Amino acid sequence: MEDNGITYEKVDDLHLDMENPRLPLGVKKTEKDVLTYIANTTSLEDLMDAIAKNGFFPGEPLVVVKEGGKLVVVEGNRRLSAVKLINDPSSMNRPGRLIREISGTVEYLIDELPVVIKETREEVLPYLGFRHITGVKQWDPLSKARYMKQLFERTDSHISAPDRYKDVARAIGSKSNHIKRSLDALAVYEEIEEQGFYDIAELDEESIKFSVLSTALADERIANFIGTAKKDEDGDSEYQHPIVDGSCLDRDSIRNLTIWLYKKDESGSTKIGESRNLKMLGAVLDSEQACHAFMKGSSLDYAYRLSKGSDEEFIELLYIAQASIEKAASLVATSDFSQEALDAARDINKTIKLIGTSLKEKKVDDDEF
Incomplete structure (x- = not known):
């Protein structure tokens, strides 16, 4: 300075x-x-x-x-x-x-x-912003967001939230959309923290990856799910301002998102996996059928296929059936004869032929164009 x-x-x-x-x-x-x-x-x-x-x-x-x-x-x-x-x-x-x-x-x-x-x-905060938000000695994302909140709270509360984001952005040399996204994520984080991180093992303020949460909320579909955005009558998203009024947030959805992002299974993996899968999650949450399946325990990959419609669901079921049949085929040489197994195999064969016949009938021959 x-x-x-x-x-x-x-x-x-x-x-x-x-x-x-x-x-x-x-x-x-x-x-x-x-x-x-x-x-x-x-x-x-x-x-x-x-x-x-x-x-x-x-x-x-x-x-x-x-x-x-x-x-x-x-x-x-x-x-x-x-x-x-x-x-x-x-x-x-x-x-x-x-x-x-x-x-x-x-x-x-x-x-x-x-x-x-x-x-x-007020005399010092802009300097800190240039130094630790956009400068060479940058803080971690959560600390940055808390600092932005301090700046935001010192803006004029009588003007609109978007204008207040702009004031903060000007003060530290950033962009207003980045300020809003960080403050949205902070509002959601504060709910997570208030709920004791939902008792997720090894998840606390020190271990949580705040940048993942911020990236997730940048997806409009995830924002709609959480409540930082809401769809209007025309289906367009209207962004909310939870840093001003947290009543827009959906607490149950925040809990679900937190579990998907941070709770690890026995192999150390989360349900979402890598952050690049957040786009898939957005597509799932934007589809009622896919979201329902995902909430009931289906994998993200399967739910994502459902989000693309019944055609993808049909193909997914075929792949599942193929995998089961191939596994059965690998065991048939070492299995004793069973009339029940033979009857099941014949029924499966009939079903496969029926599916094949139906697909052939749907195929349009090139000569018909």
């Missing part, structure tokens, strides 16, 4: 940001708990070691705002955490051996740090 107003403030007077978009909602908003989270999740030891050996680089000051009589660091929480732990490892819960060792190597404590003080967050 272009600002030469650098001052030095005492480390003890600088506070971590409880509104940091990268903080999970489950982390207690206390200095010690936030510092512990940052230390445990960001490989802070390397940064501590570099600062302990080389000192704090003054050319990149912390960015601070005044809130509630405190100096809150809104840019540079990781660096502040490193310095606080160098000065006093007990600032966090259960500091590790390496953190204590690094702290023990310094001869002098770091008493002051260079900062740029701003009066309000």
Whole structure:
């Protein structure tokens, strides 16, 4: 940020940001708990070691705002955490051996740090956006979405949601449709989180792939299923704004989508599989017959074929029958004679001939054109 107003403030007077978009909602908003989270999740030891050996680089000051009589660091929480732990490892819960060792190597404590003080967050948020949304030090998708929400909440609530998306986009150099998609996904994510991730094994804020959820909602058909879009009388989709009013969301559909995207079977696969299959899911959800089959347990491949109509269903059934017959054929040599089996084989043969005859009658000969 272009600002030469650098001052030095005492480390003890600088506070971590409880509104940091990268903080999970489950982390207690206390200095010690936030510092512990940052230390445990960001490989802070390397940064501590570099600062302990080389000192704090003054050319990149912390960015601070005044809130509630405190100096809150809104840019540079990781660096502040490193310095606080160098000065006093007990600032966090259960500091590790390496953190204590690094702290023990310094001869002098770091008493002051260079900062740029701003009066309000509104002055800083656009800078953070350019740095962490579209810049070189980008946050993860969920943190980005939370940050966009902070910006959105500071826009004029009296103007339309699309105009508010545009204001956010202008502030950080992005596009309004990207802002909306991220905020839609965040609204859905917050419902998932509120429901305890539906008790899906190993699914939590740290493991969930937020970008997959965002990509899914970019499909208009999935958006209609979830409620971030709704079809009008003409069948056209009208996009909703769940970040403003979450009542448009279909909670049961969110639960189903979450299970399909994230719940793994014994082989470690989800029902959707790879994210490239989201287009198939969209087609399934757009077909009443295919969606019903999928909801009842059919595979995505089978349901997708159903979405193409009865012709695809017919072919799918033929393939299933062919696979069963081929499997039976592989066992006939080692099976004893059975009149029941012979009768079944004759019935199957008759049915196959009937299908073949019917298909031949439907075929149009080239000479008839």
